[in-house]
Amino acid sequence: MSAGLDDRVANGLTAAEVAARLGEMTPPLTPDEARVEADRCYYCYDAPCVEACPTGIDIPGFIRKISTGNLRGSAVTILESNIFGGSCARVCPTEVLCEEVCVRQVQQGKPVTIGSLQRHATDFLMATGEHPFTRAPLTGRRVAVVGAGPAGLACAHRLAMLGHEVVVFEAKPKPGGLNEYGIAAYKVVDDFARREVEFILGIGGITIEYGTPLGPDLTLDQLRGRFDAVFLGVGLADPNTLGIPGEDLPDVVDALGFIETLRQSPAEAEAVVMGHVVVIGGGNTAIDAATQARMLGAETVTIAYRRGPEHMGATKVEQDWAQTHGVTIRHWLTPVAVRGGFITFARTQLEGTRLVVTKERVRAPADLVLTAIGQSLSDGPLIAGHELPAMARGRITIDDDYRTSLPGVFAGGDCVGEGEDLTVQAVAHGRDAAHAIDRYLT
Template identity: 75%
Template sequence: MSEGLGEQILGKHASVAEVAIKLGEMAAPLSRDEARVEADRCYFCYDAPCVEACPTGIDIPGFIGKIRTGNVRGSAVTILESNIFGGGCARVCPTEILCEEACVREAQEGKPVTIGSLQRYATDVLMATGEQPFTRAPLTGKRIAVVGAGPAGLACAHRLAMLGHDVVVFEARPKPGGLNEYGIAAYKVVDDFAQREVAFILGIGGITIEYETPLGPDLTLDHLRQAFDAVFLAIGLADPNALGVPGEDQAGVMDALGFIELLRQDPVQAAALARGNVIVIGGGNTAIDAATQVRLLGAETVTLAYRRGPEQMGATKVEQEWAQTHGVTIRHWLAPVAIEHSAVAFGRTRLDAGKLVVTDERVTLPADLVLKAVGQSFLPEPLTPASAPASFANRIGVDQTYQTSLPGVFAGGDCVSAGEDLTVQAVAHGRDAAIAINRYLST
């Protein structure tokens, strides 16, 4: 069946629960016994390579050792001390290119300790108790504005609250969590976990969130700088990139992030889109997440088209295999040249002296739905025209303490140039920026 793009009828509606069951969960949680057995595989390395590979530097041998001794609360606190999003990161981190790639058992036998699953086990146990294990230092009377309630903003807010400061978070959307809420595949974070994690983080107190309050004419950076003792910008990358090909604007073509967001916010409506032939364009984890979910939800064929080879894909090997074993066809060396009615025309690509060239060879694939996952760009508009911080490589420029060119204005997460676009990296930025802000305020 190949209807015209955008002509699908929303059809028979599956229930929210049915959609969730169809998507399943990427990794099942460990039982207590499984956790003990896996924890016993950890060698408790000295100067452990896994710690170095973790952007938040969690004491991994330490927390695993505590699981081994049955001190699960202590284990969770060890994790959360370094990474307040330890539960979420346990689910969404590409551990295969971080801690688990560095695990000495990977070098020894190609089978790392499954650090992510152990981290999830420990944090789940603590979060199930409803306890907030951290307390606030004596109140300082200082107020800090955080812009963006994603991982970077909330990690910063939590650490600032711990240090005794009061925090107001300004969030453009109606819900907190950022990409953890709007941009992560449903099968990675099930059961409303993203919202429960935010509630856990806010449990420390001293943090208020103003929803649907974006930076803009009504809330300028100048205003924040005047009203608060310091500002932390964690506004992410707001602008999905366009393909820049003809036909891109027609119905039936949407951003993969938009599809993922729809799936998280209105699963039934998103599921209704998953029909016929779907083409996902891109090579990162968002492309994988979108392709796998649309396939799981019932699309007849799902083709992920990427303009380079498997080695250049941003998605890890594990992610690629995950998609392929769930029925997604990955095709390399294809760049879209035009989106037609019910089809996408690709030009075959090749590397010419290291440069990607699109050849004259055309490949046309039928499409009822096209999802674009070719990255996001930093959108500077909310910060202009008022005195904006200096930018660097098209993002906000910061120094080693996450301070921008404007005194008292700090920034972190995807909107700054440093590091990779990972949740765990954003959390590290937020935490370390909070410490820097605290130092800035006490000098």
Template identity: 50%
Template sequence: MTRGTRIDGIAAGRLEAEQYTQNFGDLYTPLDRHEAQVASDRCYFCYDAPCVTACPTTIDIPLFIRQIATDTPEAAAKTIFNQNILGGMCARVCPTEQLCEEACVREAAEGKPVQIGLLQRYATDTLMGRDTHPFTRAATTGKTVAVVGAGPAGLSAAHRLAMHGHDVTLYDARPKPGGLNEYGIAAYKTPEDFAQAEVDWLMKIGGITFKHDQKLGAEIALDSLADQHDAVFLAIGLSGVNALGAQGDTLENVTDAVRFIDALRQSDKSAVPVGRNVVVIGGGMTAVDAAVQSRLLGAENVSMVYRRDQSRMSASTKEQDHAAHEGVRLIFNAQPVAVHGSGAAQQVEFEYTVDGPGGLTGTGETFQLPADQVLVAIGQTLGAVSVDLDGRKIAVTGAGRTSRDGVWAGGDCAAGGDDLTVTAVAEGRDAAEDIHAYLSA
């Protein structure tokens, strides 16, 4: 172990160079051709397959697995991409254990589902490795569409609209496209810059112009976009983060987990500071990714604290198990009371909770955890937008229609769906089809 530059009690460069490469390598070993054929042979190729119903993008899973079984992975990939143009990323990050694989008949019968996620990765990686694109763009319609947000929903919509012949301008507040896939997913899930490789591949359809550093409400406005384009699709995600709201939450080294993950994705791992004692507050996928990566950076003690019981966590059981395997301590039924320290965080005080009929209540019993770094992952918020809201998100009807004519929304910014990459892709695709029908009327 090496000692790096110290920054307010936390440090960068805690590990040897080769350790970073090992720690942040591919989380799951991809299947080779023989392994894929063996895995595909386990599929019953069910009629009215429950795995298809469980997939938010309704990929014909039995068909693509049969195509792998007959040694035509490119055809399998086309089947996947017909429904989910980001099928490569979804194969890596989708919680298949809660969706298609949980619904698999083999899971019900044997407790061991068909490896749908790994088979999807095998097929999509095979086709994406070819210097081709599986779709051809239709003749230009002369219609233009603004897609605001280059994350999963925006990319999915942009590709489908371009395929129909519309000219798409894709705006994003960040320097690079990809959204969550580029900035918000653990580095070990998508190594070798896969998110950008996937965007480059997707853009081969043509008809999509990307404009970076264009934030809605700053460099661009919804009114002007609506005037300049025939339709607008909002896929702006959730740009704000919920504050901890506890005493001491403004101390140094108390930061949101999203920013921490962003730094890991965009920097040399050895340059990202991490504490020796890290406390992550939250119970979702962002919390797990922050906690696990803190360990992979060399943190000695990492605790992930969630205010409700384990069954209420939004992170999947598989992700929780992975965190525990990496040495993360999982603590449930505890809510933050205060962060203590002189200038910088040194300790977090928690109160035990009970989740009863009247909601979440504190018991009055407290405990403390040492913490030189506190990462907050308790949800994100929508920025200002001039359309009707449903709670804290954009109100939509049908395939993403907002209260404003000619404006659609999808992905995390829109009300109704699960906050999953695969759900965002489905909403972007469906909104694009509805926009196409609207523009063709």
């Protein structure tokens, strides 16, 4: 996070008070609410919601089990396809995935709340402390997984189920990836991300080594020599830059770093959100950062996006959520300079399909600027070895079996150029790559 954060004066809230302000976005269903909602499902044959789910969860199947009171069976149905079913129930944009194509949505404009039902079932099973899966007979094969985010841990869990030994190498001191560090506190509250990882590790056969990033001290060449296969789930670690004057000022901060500090040291992040906050970007990270800044007492919070509302990466539900909490969203603006407590924008417009920056300028007060314009793959750690997997458009290239150009090296999640940068997509990559690795090993 930018150096300027430690020098601010706090608003006087304790960490507990900060957490209270960032209360849960959507409360869990009660048992009665869950049964009533489950009864709304048509239990469609060839259900469109299943097709829309990147992990292919048997949605009618798990909902039917909720309606009959079989919560354990419901959770197992979910977790068989998506071991991160609990966090995906909280963070998935279900409104543009399974719920968007729900027959109830098509007919009545009110879908079955699939995400809430999924959370209801998975929370029940996690609360029991039971891990529902067992390992296959041990194969004697060892696989290295780089990155303890959703892709890496989903891969590790499925490999462990298949009887392989897995060692996960994680750069940070905690597992979970963006679930632990990069999701708004009001979406994944308390210590749920940690508890979910503990649940996943309950399968056995998985070791995590923390503080071990890929790089000069741990090269890809070394891992290939020590293990029978390697899975890269390294994510996207480098925030994109604005490339404008004033970007290096202490009041210009990476939005993901801001969110991480809110999750790990809430009182510290709370100290910076006074006055006028401007967030640059149009995705979920921009929404998460802006909404939390407003919840914590910023006088004004404005999201500035270079295109129109229909082009934003954040869904309409996310946009509405931010605006309901007092965030202003302004479109057709791109930043050109930051100086003296102000940010200057140029107005943009479309000429055909091409975005054009006009000569018109707009100036706005900005005591804090949060940048949320995406991340890039840091290829430095990969280059530390002698051989580098093929890349295209800044991402690792893979084939249909998640194989990179290097024999025995597989990859998935945000670091590859396949699919969307969603938690559920990363989980699907990790799970399917594990089966590809199993075929390669056996």
